[in-house]
Amino acid sequence: MGMSTTDQPWGCPNSSSNRTSKPSRNSSSHPRAPLEVVSSAQANFLRHFKRFDTVEDFSDHHYVSNGNASKQHSKTWVKKVQVDWKIFLENNLPETIFVRTCESRMDLMRAVIIGAEGTPYHDGLFFFDIHFPDNYPSVPPMVHYHSGGLRINPNLYTSGKVCLSLLGTWNGNTREQWLPRESTMLQLLVSIQALILNQKPYFNEPSYEQGRLRAWGKGAWAPGPKQFLTKIRTKGTPSGEAYSKVYSENVYILSLRTMVYGMRKPPKHFEEFVRSHYFERAHDIVKASNAYIEGAPVGSLVKGTSQGGSMQFRNEVAVFMKTVVDEFVKLGVNELEDILEPPPVIHTNTSR
Incomplete structure (x- = not known):
């Protein structure tokens, strides 16, 4: 993203993204020009932050040790991952989901979901590391939640496990399970947002324990x-x-x-x-x-x-x-x- 230390938006002391310039006093009877809206550096940064982009490395990725840059994948695997990338590139990602992938490690992906209004997760940021195993898409991807040791949802464990039918980590009905020819990463991310980070988690x-909840x-x-x-x-x-x-x-x-x-x-x-x-x-x-x-x-x-x-x-x-x-x-x-x-x-x- 190529920002220098002096350009980093959090260094700006302004606290609002919609500040207006102070109008000069003018005794003229002519109508005043509209006030100029001045956006903060942070707002400008967010406005230009791509929802989908590639990065050079994922050294802190949860699944970084599951493969290496020189590993060869099957044509089916490569084609499916490229299809997922294409869906993201075609601007199908919601405004509240951002994704980063790595060209040298196509098996790795990172996504952040912004908590929706009207839920106890509103305004929060929730990060997920994704890994595409060798037999993808015959099996669903592996997903790890950045929990920070906090259990914020029955489906998100402190270990990072994500419990969801689409991932095969929870027994749901057939319609909710991963379908190799139909299911996509976009579907998975939207499901996490809608089915997990919802209004009434x-x-x-x-789970029940010994007949008591x-x-x-x-x-x-x-x-x-x-x-x-x-x-x-x-x-x-x-x-x-x-x-x-x-x-x-x-x-x-x-x-x-x-x-x-x-x-x-x-x-x-x-x-x-x-x-x-x-x-x-x-x-x-x-x-x-x-x-x-x-x-x-x-x-x-x-x-x-x-x-x-x-x-x-x-x-x-x-x-x-x-x-x-x-x-x-x-x-x-x-x-x-x-x-x-x-x-x-x-x-x-x-x-x-």
Whole structure:
């Protein structure tokens, strides 16, 4: 990407991508010219950052030891990988997915997915390393999630394992499995975004332990036989939605931790992207977190609803956002400390 140290966007002290130039005073009665919109260096960088591109090396790739540059692949393998590349090059990638491949190691790929609005993953960056084995496309690719040791989803393990029918790592119906002649990398990445990083990830949870379901992240357990638990955790039921709400609160806290992990240790070839992304999204992230601190449910900016966040969640957001803001400030983002909401006040009834 060829940027010098002085050109790196995170070195710019501006904290907004839409600053306007200050108009000069003019006593003339003529109409004023429209204000010029000045984009930040970070916004300009993101605007020109290609959704798909090739890089020279992947020395930090999770699967780098699974092959080498001189390895010969079958014609079928090469053709399929080139087809995947062509699909990406034809601008079929969504605006929230970016991919890098390596010409000398065609078996390696790296992708980042931006968390969607309305989910507990909003504004976050989630990285995946992909490897095409020798018998690809007869078998699906191998995918490793950059977890940072955080379990942000039932389908994303701290080890980096991605649990998805399309990958053959979870038993789904036939229509959801990898089809060598039909399935593509684009389909896989979009599936991860839509089926895993979704609005209510709690309902991705497939596991039961000894007939009891764990309320993930809170250490609570729901008693009763498996059949009863299947009913209470069903989407749309009061109990199921209550479990989902607690789950999403935990996910948002872990998503904030993932942001910090990514800013401190960005994957290779995405360093500038990570810093520029969070520079531009910093105020939105603080705004959303402030709304959660004030009682809005996760994924919404509606304050004071009856389905608002728990007091424990609101306190955890307020406390950890101090760490997040510290990282934003290191990127050059200004005017954040003063707008961050303090922890909510817990009113206790002292009357007898």
